[in-house]
Amino acid sequence: MREIGHFIGGEHVAGTSGRVADVFNPATGEVEAQVTLASKAELDAAIENAKAAQPAWGATNPQKRARVMMKFVDLLHRDMDKLAEALSREHGKTLPDAKGDIIRGLEVAEFCIGAPHLLKGEFTEGAGPGIDMHSVRQPLGVVAGITPFNFPAMIPMWKFCPAVACGNAFILKPSERDPSVPIMLAELMLEAGLPAGVLNVVNGDKEAVDGILDHPDIMAVGFVGSTAIAEYVYSRGCAAGKRVQCFGGAKNHMLIMPDADMDQAVDALVGAGYGAAGERCMAVSVAVPVGEGTADKLMEKLTPRVENLKIAPYTAGNDADFGPLVTRDAYARVKGYVDKGVEEGATLAVDGRNFSMQGYENGFFIGACLFDNVTRDMTIYKEEIFGPVLSVVRAKTYEEGLDLAMSHEYGNGVAIFTRDGDTARDFAARINIGMVGVNVPIPVPLAYYTFGGWKRSGFGDLNQHGPDAFRFYTRTKTITSRWPSGIKEGAEFVIPTMN
Incomplete structure (x- = not known):
C-alpha cells in the first residue's frame, strides 16, 4: 500500500x-x-x-x-x-x-x-x-x-x-x-x-x-x-x-432569455452543468428559462443531450464527458438529493441513478440527472448538490428570473444568455452576485482579475x-521622513500637519 x-x-x-x-x-x-x-x-x-x-x-x-x-x-x-x-x-x-x-x-x-x-x-x-x-x-x-x-x-x-x-x-x-x-x-x-x-x-x-x-x-x-x-x-x-x-458553496443560476441562441445555451448548460461531474463551485446547477415557450424549447433540446452524455473512467481519455464522483459518500449524498427532488414533486426528465459501467461496478459513478418544474421551496433548489444534477426552474418574466438569483443565499456565479444588450447590461448592473457571465456559462475571471463570490x-x-x-x-x-536641514528648533506639541 x-x-x-x-x-x-x-x-x-x-x-x-x-x-x-x-x-x-x-x-x-x-x-x-x-x-x-x-x-x-x-x-x-x-x-x-x-x-x-x-x-x-x-x-x-x-x-x-x-x-x-x-x-x-x-x-x-x-x-x-x-x-x-x-x-x-x-x-x-x-x-x-x-x-x-x-x-x-x-x-x-x-x-x-x-x-x-x-x-x-x-x-x-x-x-x-x-x-x-x-x-x-x-x-x-x-x-x-x-x-x-x-x-x-x-x-x-x-x-x-x-x-x-x-x-x-x-x-x-x-x-x-x-x-x-x-x-x-x-x-x-x-x-x-x-x-x-x-x-x-x-x-x-x-x-x-x-x-x-x-x-x-x-x-x-x-x-x-x-x-x-x-x-x-x-x-x-x-x-x-x-x-x-x-x-x-454556490448555487449558480443561468437565465435563458427568449431571444437567446438556444443551441449555444444548451451547449453551455451541458458543459457547465455536468463537467467534472458537477463537482465545481462554479458549475451551473440551475437553468432559468424565461417564458413557457423558452422552457419547452430548452427541454426539447437539452433532454437528449443529457441522455447521451458519455460517462467513463479517466483512462478513456477524450472519449469521456465526465467521470465518477470522488467518494462513495459523495455518491450517496448526490443520489439522496435526486431521491429528495422526486419526493418533493420535481419532474425527473433524465434519471441517472441506475447508471452502471461494466467492469467498474464498484466505482462511484452516477449518471447525469435533469429535473424540470423545480420550485424555489424544494431542497434541490435551495442546497448545493455538488454532482451532475441540473434543475430547470421556469420563470414567467425576466424580473422573476432575476429575483430567483438575487434572492438565493449563495452568490458565487451567475450567467445570462441573450442577444439583447440592454437586458444584459441591466442584468450585470443589478445582480448581487460576485462573478457574472454574459453568454459565458462559467464566468471564472482570468488570473489578472480576482475570483470571489458574494453573500454566503x-x-x-x-x-x-x-x-x-x-x-x-x-x-x-x-x-514619513524629514532630515535635519528641514527640522525647526523647538518641541512640537500638536500632531504634525502639512500646512
Missing part, C-alpha cells in the same frame, strides 16, 4: 500520529493509498520550519522570487501529463479536465511573475516642508491555505503562488481525498529554486485545521470548501486575530488571485 506523508523543509516526512485516511481510485472504488493525518505536534514542527525559512526568503528581492515562479511555470508544462494522470487517478475527473485544473493554476503562477511591479509602493516627494513620504508592501510572515478536493492543483496554486511571490512562507493543508498532486507541486517549487521550508504540505483533517487556526505564528489563512466550514474557519481564524479569506459564498474583504491576492498576503507600511 502506497503511503503518503507530508512535505516539510523540502523533504518527504512520514507521519507519526498513527492516524491515516484511505485514498480511493473513484473509478474502481479501490483504496490505492493511505495518507497520514498530522497531529498538532507535527503541524507545529512544520510551522517552526516555515518560520525559520521565511526571513531570508522575505528579504530576497522580488525579481529573484519572480524567477522562481518563471521556472515553476516551465516545470508545470514539462510535467503536465504526469500531474494530470495523478490528479485524475485520485479525483476521477477526465484527463482534459485535469489539465484544465492545472492550467488555471499555472496562469496564476504566470501572473505572480509580475511580483516586482505588484509589490511596488507609492512615493511623494515634498509632502511637507522637507518631508518625503513613501509606502512599502511587506510580507506577513507564515501564512496558510486549506484547500478542497475538487481542484487539487488549481486552488493550492491560487493560494501559495501569490503568497510565496510576496515573500511569505506557506503551510498548505490540502484535501486528504486527493493529496498526491499538492505534494508534487511542492516538489516542483523546490526544483524551481524555492528554498526548503518556504512551502510545506501538511496532510490532515480537522485537527490540523484547528491547529492552523489557533497557532499564533500563522498570520493569515485562505480557505475554499463548503459554506458551513467556511463560516467556521472565518469565525475561528478572525477570533484568533488572523487575516482570513474563505470561499464556500464568500467571507472576507479580499478575493483570490489577481491584485487582491497581493494585498491579502502583504501589509502596507508608510514611512
Whole structure:
C-alpha cells in the first residue's frame, strides 16, 4: 500500500500520529493509498520550519522570487501529463479536465511573475516642508491555505503562488481525498529554486485545521470548501486575530432569455452543468428559462443531450464527458438529493441513478440527472448538490428570473444568455452576485482579475488571485521622513500637519 506523508523543509516526512485516511481510485472504488493525518505536534514542527525559512526568503528581492515562479511555470508544462494522470487517478475527473485544473493554476503562477511591479509602493516627494513620504508592501510572515478536493492543483496554486511571490512562507493543508498532486507541486517549487521550508504540505483533517487556526505564528489563512466550514474557519481564524479569506458553496443560476441562441445555451448548460461531474463551485446547477415557450424549447433540446452524455473512467481519455464522483459518500449524498427532488414533486426528465459501467461496478459513478418544474421551496433548489444534477426552474418574466438569483443565499456565479444588450447590461448592473457571465456559462475571471463570490459564498474583504491576492498576503507600511536641514528648533506639541 502506497503511503503518503507530508512535505516539510523540502523533504518527504512520514507521519507519526498513527492516524491515516484511505485514498480511493473513484473509478474502481479501490483504496490505492493511505495518507497520514498530522497531529498538532507535527503541524507545529512544520510551522517552526516555515518560520525559520521565511526571513531570508522575505528579504530576497522580488525579481529573484519572480524567477522562481518563471521556472515553476516551465516545470508545470514539462510535467503536465504526469500531474494530470495523478490528479485524475485520485479525483476521477477526465484527463482534459485535469489539465484544465492545472492550467488555471499555472496562469496564476504566470501572473505572480509580475511580483516586482505588484509589490511596488507609492512615493511623494515634498509632502511637507522637507518631508518625503513613501509606502512599502511587506510580507506577513507564515501564512496558510486549506484547500478542497475538487481542484487539487488549481486552488493550492491560487493560494501559495501569490503568497510565496510576496515573500511569505506557506503551510498548505490540502484535501486528504486527493493529496498526491499538492505534494508534487511542492516538489516542483523546490526544483524551481524555492528554498526548503518556504512551502510545506501538511496532510490532515480537522485537527490540523484547528491547529492552523489557533497557532499564533500563522498570520493569515485562505480557505475554499463548503459554506458551513467556511463560516467556521472565518469565525475561528478572525477570533484568533488572523487575516482570513474563505470561499464556500454556490448555487449558480443561468437565465435563458427568449431571444437567446438556444443551441449555444444548451451547449453551455451541458458543459457547465455536468463537467467534472458537477463537482465545481462554479458549475451551473440551475437553468432559468424565461417564458413557457423558452422552457419547452430548452427541454426539447437539452433532454437528449443529457441522455447521451458519455460517462467513463479517466483512462478513456477524450472519449469521456465526465467521470465518477470522488467518494462513495459523495455518491450517496448526490443520489439522496435526486431521491429528495422526486419526493418533493420535481419532474425527473433524465434519471441517472441506475447508471452502471461494466467492469467498474464498484466505482462511484452516477449518471447525469435533469429535473424540470423545480420550485424555489424544494431542497434541490435551495442546497448545493455538488454532482451532475441540473434543475430547470421556469420563470414567467425576466424580473422573476432575476429575483430567483438575487434572492438565493449563495452568490458565487451567475450567467445570462441573450442577444439583447440592454437586458444584459441591466442584468450585470443589478445582480448581487460576485462573478457574472454574459453568454459565458462559467464566468471564472482570468488570473489578472480576482475570483470571489458574494453573500454566503464568500467571507472576507479580499478575493483570490489577481491584485487582491497581493494585498491579502502583504501589509502596507508608510514611512514619513524629514532630515535635519528641514527640522525647526523647538518641541512640537500638536500632531504634525502639512500646512
